[in-house]
Amino acid sequence: MKIAILGPGGIGSTFAFQLARAGHDVTVIARGARLAYLEREQAIVKNTGERAAVRVQGALDPATEWDLVLVTVLASQVDAVLPALAASAARTILFMFNTFEPLDRLRDAVGRERAAFGFPAILAWLDDGVLTTRIVTRGPLLTPVSDPAWAPVFTAAGVPTVVEPDMQSWLRTHAAFVVPGMIASVRAHERRVGISWSEAMALARASDEGFRLVRRLGDAVVPAAMVTYSRLPTVATAALMWAMSRSPSIRRSGAAGPGESRTLIDMMSAAGPDHTRALLAVRP
Numbered sequence: 001m002k003i004a005i006l007g008p009g010g011i012g013s014t015f016a017f018q019l020a021r022a023g024h025d026v027t028v029i030a031r032g033a034r035l036a037y038l039e040r041e042q043a044i045v046k047n048t049g050e051r052a053a054v055r056v057q058g059a060l061d062p063a064t065e066w067d068l069v070l071v072t073v074l075a076s077q078v079d080a081v082l083p084a085l086a087a088s089a090a091r092t093i094l095f096m097f098n099t100f101e102p103l104d105r106l107r108d109a110v111g112r113e114r115a116a117f118g119f120p121a122i123l124a125w126l127d128d129g130v131l132t133t134r135i136v137t138r139g140p141l142l143t144p145v146s147d148p149a150w151a152p153v154f155t156a157a158g159v160p161t162v163v164e165p166d167m168q169s170w171l172r173t174h175a176a177f178v179v180p181g182m183i184a185s186v187r188a189h190e191r192r193v194g195i196s197w198s199e200a201m202a203l204a205r206a207s208d209e210g211f212r213l214v215r216r217l218g219d220a221v222v223p224a225a226m227v228t229y230s231r232l233p234t235v236a237t238a239a240l241m242w243a244m245s246r247s248p249s250i251r252r253s254g255a256a257g258p259g260e261s262r263t264l265i266d267m268m269s270a271a272g273p274d275h276t277r278a279l280l281a282v283r284p
Contacts, residue, residue, distance in 0.1 A: 001153070004029055004057075004066045004090070006081060007073035008038065010124030011096070014133040015070055015159065017044040020052040022157035027055040037129035047132045059084065066090040068150065072120070075099040076263045082109045092116055092147060098260060100175045100267035103168045117167035118145035119174060122159070123253060134249070135159055140225035144170055169219040173226045175264045176210025182254075182261040183282055184245040189254025194246040197238070202282050204237035209278040213268060216275060258284030 005016045006029045013028075020026040030038050035058055038044075043051040060069065062084065069090040073081060075097055085093055086109055094116040095106055107115040121136035121143040136142055137160050144164035145151055154161040164170050180203035184195050195203070211230040214221055221227050229237075244250050265283045269276040 001025065001067040002064070003027070004060060004064070004069045005054075006060060006069055006071045006085075007077070007097075008034055008044075009072065010126055010131065010133065011120045011122055012070070012072035013044050013126065013131045014120070014122050014124045014135065015072065015154075015157075016054050017046065017050075017052040017131065017133075018135075018154075018157040018159055020044065020054050024153075024157070025055070026052075027057055029057050029060050031058060034126075034129070041129070045130050047127070047130050060088055062087040063089060067092065069093045071095045072097060074260055074263070075101070075267070076259065078106070082106075085110045090114065092150070094118055094145065094147065094150065096120055096145075098171070098175060098178065098264060100172055100264055100271060103171075116145060116147035116150065117171070118143065118147075118150075118161075118164075119167075119171060120159075123249065125252065125255065140223060144223075164222070166220060166222060169214070169222050172214045172217070172219050173211070173221050173230075175268065176207060176214050177226060177229065179210060179261050179264050179268075179279070180204065180207045180241060180282065181244060181250070182264075183258070183284060184241050185250050185254035186256075186258050186261070186284060187254070188245040188251040192251075194251075195242060197242060200238040200242040200245075201234070202278070203241045204234045205278045206282045207237050207241075208234055209276065210268065213272045213275050217271060 002025045004027045005012045008028045008030045016026050016028050038056040043053045092114050093110045096118045124133035143161040146167045148163045151161040151163050187195050221230050265279050
């Protein structure tokens with residue numbers, strides 16, 4: 001299949017590597033230093049020394065009839081690429097990033113019949129252009145997508161994927177779950193030490209508030225594992241936050257900085273301005 005990856009950070013690069021290795025014709029759309037690196041290497045390079053050859057472009061070719069354009073930019077960056085996506089001849093445009101906003105805006109921007117949504121169950125980062133990645137391959141929180149056609153394609157490429165028809169509920173649930181953890185990881189990365197117990201309790205209260213907001217807005221808490229997590233006592237959630245902030249891999253993920261957690265909290269506050277006091281209290 002002919003696939004374009006728009007946003008080749010750690011997540012986009014992981015998909016590019018896996019899909020290219022599986023035999024798909026993968027083109028990576030990049031800019032700046034990442035574009036220069038990929039133009040030089042003409043490949044995604046992993047920290048293991050493995051390489052997967054890809055095509056490289058500085059902009060999405062609107063005339064190419066891509067089978068898929070996979071969008072892995074941050075939510076705060078998506079508006080800048082919507083005009084190019086709308087003009088694209090792609091058959092499917094799959095948005096795959098954290099967001100709390102209603103998804104209809106993106107559907108309307110690119111055409112409802114070809115818009116799809118998902119989320120990467122992947123932890124990945126780049127060091128001097130070289131990819132380090134960990135793909136979730138088992139358990140209840142595999143990569144979900146709304147379009148059933150792409151679950152077997154990603155799974156065959158080494159990214160186990162399940163179908164989730166209600167991606168808005170899934171993404172809002174995930175935001176409630178992940179924002180406090182993001183903040184904990186950023187603090188731990190900056191200090192090179194885990195968060196305090198009082199910080200863990202504040203983040204746990206923010207997590208509780210986030211799940212309440214999801215339900216208040218009429219969305220479901222999904223998948224089932226998140227229902228269980230959302231019902232944990234606050235002190236149990238705090239204990240998990242405290243322990244997680246001491247994990248080297250989680251602390252390393254905090255190098256991405258606080259921008260994404262800020263964006264998500266702002267989205268949550270806009271959706272429920274009277275119901276996000278605890279979230280705003282921990283906003284970086």
